Amino acid sequence: MKILKKSLLTIIPFTLAAVFASTPVFAGDSTAGKAVYDGKGACAACHGATGAGDGVAAAALTPKPASFVTASFRFDTNGDGQPGSDSDIADVIKYGAAKYGGNVSMPGRADLSDEEVSNLVAYIHAMKQ
Numbered sequence: 375m376k377i378l379k380k381s382l383l384t385i386i387p388f389t390l391a392a393v394f395a396s397t398p399v400f401a402g403d404s405t406a407g408k409a410v411y412d413g414k415g416a417c418a419a420c421h422g423a424t425g426a427g428d429g430v431a432a433a434a435l436t437p438k439p440a441s442f443v444t445a446s447f448r449f450d451t452n453g454d455g456q457p458g459s460d461s462d463i464a465d466v467i468k469y470g471a472a473k474y475g476g477n478v479s480m481p482g483r484a485d486l487s488d489e490e491v492s493n494l495v496a497y498i499h500a501m502k503q
């Protein structure tokens with residue numbers, strides 16, 4: 375019993391640390407993100423209504439727009455070895471893919487507010503199936 379108590383006391387702080395470490399930096403609202411994705415952002419034209427990378431403009435593009443359904447992200451803008459983190463996605467939206475060695479067909483959207491970008495990030499994560 376004493377051993378169990380001791381090991382619980384050791385495990386709990388680590389568990390809490392892991393939970394906090396994985397908390398996203400941006401706490402976006404995916405419903406608001408959808409409105410930007412479908413509307414002002416015009417993301418759906420290329421990335422598709424469900425995020426599968428199959429928007430009306432996608433056929434004409436090489437490389438193809440990223441699919442958010444498979445969540446196979448390639449850009450690692452903060453160089454932490456994990457593409458597709460919130461800040462990586464936000465950077466590509468704000469500054470465009472070309473800045474990070476990608477294609478100019480993914481335009482930077484400096485006109486979107488930080489709030490709109492973090493809402494888009496939340497919606498992009500929500501499209502994963």
Ligand code: HEC
Pocket residue numbers: 411415416417418419420421431435436437438439440446447448449450457458463464466467471475476477478479480481483494
């Ligand atoms: C004109 C077409 C087009 C539009 C509009 C567009 N994208 Fe893209 N997007 C692309 C293409 C093409 C790529 C892939 C670029 C590459 O791999 O070099 C891409 C890549 C991305 C990525 C990178 C994913 C990864 O692999 O890490 C994100 C995130 C993204 N787009 C989000 C958005 C959002 C959000 C919007 C709307 C604000 C948007 N895009 C609008 C074409 C577009």
